[in-house]
Amino acid sequence: MxxxxxxxxxxxxxxxxxxxxxxxxxxxxxxxxxxxxxxxxxxxxxxxxxxxxxxxxxxxxxxxxxxxxxxxxxxxxxxxxxxxxxxxxxxxxxxxxxxxxxxxxxxxxxxxxxxxxxxxxxDTRTAQFQPGRAPGVSELLLHDVPGERVRMVRFAPGARLDTADKATSEEIFVVEGVLEDDTGRCPAGTWLRSPDGAGKSRGSQDGCLLYVKTGHLPV
The missing domain is CATH 2.60.120.10 (Jelly Rolls)
Structure with a gap:
């Protein structure tokens, strides 16, 4: 298959x-x-x-x-x-x-x-998140080795993150809330995969929690 x-x-x-x-x-x-x-x-x-x-x-x-x-x-x-x-x-x-x-x-x-x-x-529910790359965005690093980086990323309500400079492969799963990017609204349960780090910007009006893996796709 x-x-x-x-x-x-x-x-x-x-x-x-x-x-x-x-x-x-x-x-x-x-x-x-x-x-x-x-x-x-x-x-x-x-x-x-x-x-x-x-x-x-x-x-x-x-x-x-x-x-x-x-x-x-x-x-x-x-x-x-x-x-x-x-x-x-x-x-x-x-x-x-x-x-x-x-x-x-x-x-x-x-x-x-x-x-x-x-x-x-x-346990990602009790682990300490750290400030991310934009106001209202925080991250929890789960795994980081050559060719693979895995994080949980949390958007506070109204937070936005510009990703226009990204050139690495990326995979996202929306765990909670709703992510908004150039594909539209991505509610909890949405899976996204991109060879070059999806959309120019993303954000969340009401807040969301994401699983994010980068740099790993065999392309």
Whole structure:
């Protein structure tokens, strides 16, 4: 399968565009954002776990990165509520199990560099954000290695950020609120990908929270 696999193109997927597909595991559905491969794939996906669902034990042959969007995602190593950011490098193994709340995660698979071996768990709801590049914009750095930088970015109501000088690849997921850029309104659940750092400026009238990854696309 090849889905939004041309990384030279800009892509925008809003919640009204979602097409959920069943996974091989009972009670686990997927909204595929981009994908190259079949069941083992380089993929960016929203995964929705029904209450009390489970996934077979598996090894991350290409690494796994995920952000918990709703509910509580659990495995044998811990419970990860909404707002938790997790990196499981190449070769790690676990058995997901979901409690009565269910869970929804944004997950990226098979996108790790073999030298990127740091495993981490960050509670983004309690971590300290730092001032960003414009008034009303703050950032939380999650991961920073050559070829990949991952942050949470928060816009206070009315904040704007000029991005005209950006020339690096960029991927954004709107976690909360509404982002406004040259594509229009991007409500929570919107995914954007650009090979050259999307629109000239962006902002949020009522405030928003973003997951942002830059410098990573294979173009």
């Amino acid at each position: 090849r889905l939004r696999a041309d990384f030279t193109r800009r892509e925008v997927v809003r919640p009204e565009d979602y097409e959920w597909r069943s996974s091989p595991a009972s009670g686990v559905d997927r909204m595929m954002l981009d994908r190259i491969g079949e069941e083992v794939a380089r993929a960016t996906t929203i995964v929705r776990f029904a209450p009390n669902s489970a996934f077979d034990p598996h090894t991350h042959g290409g690494g796994e990165e995920y952000l918990v969007l709703e509910g509580v995602f659990s495995d044998e190593f811990g419970d990860y509520p909404a707002g938790t950011y997790v990196r499981n490098p190449i070769g790690t193994r676990h058995t997901p199990r979901i409690g009565p709340e269910g869970a929804t995660i944004l997950v990226k698979l098979c996108q790790f560099d073999e030298n990127d071996t740091e495993q981490k768990v960050i």
